Amino acid sequence: MKPDYNRPNVVMMGLGYIGLPTAALMASRGYHVLGVDINPEVVNTINRGEIHIVEPDLEGLVKKMTEEGRLKAATEPASSEVFMIAVPTPVTDQKAADLKYVESATRMIIPHLQAGNLVIIESTSPVGTTEKMLTLIEAERPELKGKIHMAYCPERVLPGKILYELTHNSRAIGGIDEISTQKAMNFYARFVDGELYPTNARTAEMVKLVENASRDVQIAFANELSLIADKAGIDVWELIELANKHPRVNILRPGTGVGGHCIAVDPWFIVSDFSDEARLIKTAREVNTYKTLWVIEKIKNTARAFENLNGKKPTIAAMGLAFKPDIDDLRESPSLFIAEYLHNEGHDILAVEPNLKQQSLDGLSLYDYKNAIEQADIIAFLVAHKEFKNLKIPRDRNRIILDFVKALP
Ligand SMILES: NC(=O)c1ccc[n+]([C@@H]2O[C@H](COP(=O)([O-])OP(=O)(O)OC[C@H]3O[C@@H](n4cnc5c(N)ncnc54)[C@H](O)[C@@H]3O)[C@@H](O)[C@H]2O)c1
Structure with missing residues (x-):
């Protein structure tokens, strides 16, 4: 049966290093995925079964999934059961998170949301972003208040091994409430073989930031030693x-x-x-x-x-x-x-x-x-x-x- 892209199971917002491999993997595990990117060149490339990023084994999977009709790309979302957001979160000149892409992706899905939908943010985000995006959704669609499930799930893949790590790494999954966490756990269980750890959205957001801060602090210690050793002639x-x-x-x-x-x-x-x-x-x-x-x-x-x-x-x-x-x-x-x-x-x-x-x-x-x-x-x-x-x-x-x-x- 041909999948119906007027009603995909999953809409993935952002088809870069994280969004595209995740979309292709989800398609290979049985979801009907509509990938959305604001860059029409990215969309056209993917719909030809090709890719615009360098990542081993990804092109073959994208080609297969597009040929089988399980993955399709577009510049606009459609109604779906699950919406995922994997758009950039750069840092501003003032060294704060720039959430403009996360916010614009959220605004793009708002007209398509229906009661019972699950929205998952994967973009690296400061604590409270998931709650903030829910507030935005509820302000624009007050009739959906309390009816949208929302979760944050950070990504920690190594470029060059993304497909393997997407499948095998463990994941922290944090909902804005118990039922959102459970729904997101069930959703990931279909394509992640690694362990899934339930938590709340704020903790999951902080987990990602802390992982990278921990590496940064440890490298800083080594860098500081190199300055001290140089001065000491060691x-x-x-x-x-x-x-x-x-x-x-x-x-x-x-x-x-x-x-x-x-x-x-x-x-x-x-x-x-x-x-x-x-x-x-x-x-x-x-x-x-x-x-x-x-x-x-x-x-x-x-x-x-x-x-x-x-x-x-x-x-x-x-x-x-x-x-x-x-x-x-x-x-x-x-x-x-x-x-x-x-x-x-x-x-x-x-x-x-x-x-x-x-x-x-x-x-x-x-x-x-x-x-x-x-x-x-x-x-x-x-x-x-x-x-x-x-x-x-x-x-x-x-x-x-x-x-x-x-x-x-
Ligand atoms: N690349 C990694 O290894 C990695 C690892 C962990 C976490 N992350 C996080 O994942 C997020 C995505 O990173 P990435 O490396 O995939 O970025 P990327 O730049 O490779 O891709 C992001 C894509 O999102 C698209 N986009 C921007 N605004 C959009 C919108 N409103 N709707 C739809 N598409 C939109 C862009 O055109 C781009 O193609 C970031 O928050 C990043 O920090 C990345």
């Missing part, structure tokens, strides 16, 4: 390795800061709402941001010393631009920031990112890593990509190596 890597021999100590690796669209962003959602209490979380953000500036200063000082000694400006290889090893994701990347900053200040930068195929990026010329180290006077390792591990640095002249991430053994 090798921070040896220090951490030896301290981690303690059976109950596990210090993370320092780096050039913290990047990505989650860990570098989400802690601000706590800080902006709990400014008096979230002192450690705020300081961790500041420590991690400062580490990036410290790396810039180190490279500049080294360049200055080189110039004084040799009477010429050094060529600097910026080894790695992604926000973590072995990916091509540049979002909020401190290493990209460092390379761009030095380039904009007039330094001679050879930018290297083995996971990107293009020749240039925002005014930076991209170099093959072997060429770059051949030409460079200063080699600054900014990301510990696997390509750099067994690199042979030519010994034809003295090159200065600054390894901020222990990319070399």
